[in-house]
Amino acid sequence: MKFDQSIMDNLRDYNEKVGRIRDMRIDVDAELGITVEAGSQAKRAALARAYREASGRYKSLEQQARQKAAERVDQTRLGAFKPRGGESAMMSYRDALGRLDGVTEQGQLKVALSRAYEVGDDVMAKAVLRRGYEVGSEHLVADYHAKYPGDRGAWDEFVAAAEDANAIESGGLPGSPDKPPELKNYNVDSLAGDSAPTGT
Secondary structure, three states, X not given: OOOOHHHHHHHHHHHHHHHHHHOOEEEEEOOOOEEEEOOHHHHHHHHHXXXXXXXXXXXXXXXXXXXXXXXXXXXXXXXHHOOOOOHHHHXXXXXXXXXXXXXXXXXXXXXXXXXXXXXXXXXXXXXXXXXXXXOOOHHHHHHHHHHOHHHHHHHHHHHHHHXXXXXXXXXXXXXXXXXXXXXXXXXXXXXXXXXXXXXX
């Protein structure tokens, strides 16, 4: 599955920023070059801001990725199921889908596909493909592409797009920023500077 590189860039930038914050030092005397390690309160505040910013960006990018995935499914579905031809072909396609509506028996669909192929009715064959997909018949889909191998590429694109979209919906995208352990007992949203612990 291909993920938006921006999400991984966001995670990388966040992790680098967290590392810099943990090493943060404060100039005590610039002329003498004296520095001291920043206090835990200052570091927590900086970590909270970095985490809140990176998390917000991740959520925005994830939503964009979901939208792109859904749009890709819609586009590739057209390529996989839309019959060749103009408006007349679409009218015939709608009629063919209507005749197949409610047909779930794979044997009947297989016969319909074979007949459509024999008489050169590509529109009906495409309707059978659609119905076979709707009833979850992998054998019928495979039979269609054995008869119409030129349509296999568009089908593979649709399947890949659907798998990507399903993976995003079920498990989300990788690259979500981890909350720093230093913030475990703190409310990140209230850490404009520092906040009192909410637990022990």
